[in-house]
Amino acid sequence: MQIRCKLTLEYGDEKTARIVYDSVRIDDEEFVDTRLDKNRIVATITARSTGSLLHTLNDYLACVSVAEKVVDND
Template sequence: MSLSCTIELDYASPEEANIVLEAIAPDNKPYVEAQIEGSTLIVTSSADTPMEMLHTMEDLLSCIKIAEATFNLVR
């Protein structure tokens, strides 16, 4: 079985989306691919089992939350 998940996150600007992308980039490979379209960060992941997907998404969303919080602090 193979699973895939795509999350689209809309930001106020392409620069903000890029800041979040750069913050999560070190943890992405090989589990997650990410790209920016305009001010939207599009994150895609695949996994062999539901639990692998759950762990990947939990980790990814936690990293995104920290990146967003940090960005909001320094704004």
């Protein structure tokens, strides 16, 4: 079984979205597909179980949170 989650993060401007995108894209593996769409980051996460999906989503959002804090401190 494959479970997918599509997450859309919208930012106030394209520059902020690009910085966060560039920061989290590095960690993408085969189960995370991240793309940039103007001021939005769209991530599709694929997993084999609900638990695995939640774990991956938690890790991804933690990376996003760190990137956002760096942008805010700039």
